[in-house]
Amino acid sequence: MQETPFCLRVGHLLPYSMSHSNTTDFTNPSTFILLGIPGLEMAHVWISIPFCTMYVIAILGNFTILFIVKREPSLHGPMYYFLCMLAISDLVLSTSILPRTLSIFWFNSRVIDFSACLTQMYFIHCFSVIESGIFVAMALDRYVAICDPLRHSAILTNPVVAKIGLAVVLRGSILVLPTPFLARQWPYCRTNIIPHTYCEHIAVVKLACNNTRVSRYYGLFVVFFVTGLDVLFIAVSYTQILRAIFSLPTKDARLKTFGTCSSHLCVILAFYIPALFSFLTQRFGHNVALHFHVLMANMYLLVPPMLNPIIYGVRTRLIRARLLLLFSHKGT
Template sequence: MQETPFCLRVGHLLPYSMSDSNTTDFTNPSTFILLGIPGLEVAHIWISIPFCIMYAIAVLGNFTILFIVKREPSLHRPMYYFLCMLAVTDLVLSTSILPKMLSIFWFNTREIDFSACLTQMYFVHCFLVMESGILVAMALDRYVAICNPLRYSTTLTNHMVVKIGLAVVLRSGIFVLPYILLARLWPYCRTNIIPHSYCEHIAVVKLACADIRISSYYGLFVLLSVIGLDVIFIAVSYIQILRAIFNLPTKDARLKTLGTCSSHLCVILAFYIPALFSSLMYRFGHTVPLHFHILIANVYLLLPPMLNPIIYGVRTKQIWDRLHKILLPVKG
């Protein structure tokens, strides 16, 4: 089975003795051991610096977005409500991994409770799916605003925005829940050492001494049926949007309308390109060094939360103008 060479491979990475935990039989350990970034233990302190900077920018930027939208009545519109949902999702996503990661990098506290590990796994994957759903909702907002502008206010009402938000939350919670149920079901009798900096789904279930194909297949099902369908929906929406834009009579009108989509397009690329790269590399990049896998997985969870508020803050005139007024108030 594929789990055996995996466990043997991580055995030599331990910088300390685990009382031969790779060979000692046990059933469902009370704790797991997170290695951080195997092979780069000596550089953990240095790696933590850019991660901390990314997280600080993400927290500051997303809270700023939430503050500006709350304070500015002119921004109380569906587009900005979805942006607030995205900001909250980014905050939870980055916060779900970084504190524990820093405790590993700074204090070498590598143990994580079994239940806490599964909770972290749930939050990471649930909010990744949720972010994808919010990007779909934002694509729908742009589609209605550009292709059916006269029906925008009657289609995307506040009540409809709430329903869309609840649907996104419920979808992500329901689809990710089997990850946890299956991970709790498997017996972990071979090792409790996770060669990762957080409890990533595949990294955890690979430690089980059982046939985990159902977990692997379900993960692939979620990737294709949920994330894949989201990408298709966004692509179809933007095909219709571009058709509507190119039918506009003047170049200035086309550029102005396209500019209203530019922020969303940048956020889509920042989320899906690293996601696709990370997923394909984790499943098929068997010759890629393990530490590179882990670095990409960490960057993938920290980069979009950092970039999203910057993209919307710089490229959205209403947010930029309000931020400018807050930072540089006009003196009377």
């Protein structure tokens, strides 16, 4: 039996005029149509419950981190400045996709403007790169604090921290900037239906009918250049940190020092492992079900922003103490 084309299989989800327009030729679509999670349309409402829960936790948790660090002068140091940058990045990442995704799940609002789609694409990938850079900055802070503690305050001064933060933001902004401009120039003569919950770069580029090698190769370059260098730097930093920890004279000192790094390691693993898995399945996992692709692409943008404030709130003694103090004052 001949397989029905994808754009016709999903035609029943759209009004006739819209589904008919998706089969005609156009070089610059005014809108794209986000399907949500293909194959799981009947479960969209149920899927929205954990998605919405994760988003609420991420919003409350990251705003709490920002509030506590701003309010407590004792937390005005490099580690907590980088933590605030991470919280802001998490807020932007989760907000870039969740409201749009929930509008698909709850109101069947699938149409997104072409420019809005490219803007969403830019913010998602830009802040993913920024978040990776923040982890490098935090690894540098931990390295100096443990391997050269006497010079920590002299090396990581407020101006130096500000310059590192600016460099991280500029790197993400500049590296990802060509992505939407390249995507805008391709002719889209196949369909404007995106089988995704948001405008992910490869999901959009796959719709173009021209040779999109430039976009694909540039996307691979950004991923491997950023992730490769960042993971390498983090690995080298923590190798030196672990060597310094195991050289400490007592077991209690080793455990206490390792405890200050464990939260950072948990956050790094929660970010890079799902992101790498999503990247590999999106490009090379041709036998993996499409709905699994989409779910994983959402998980790596939703789970870390939810987990980061929880992990730091539980594992960082000063934040935990200030949080408990805050709630105890409210209770009195």
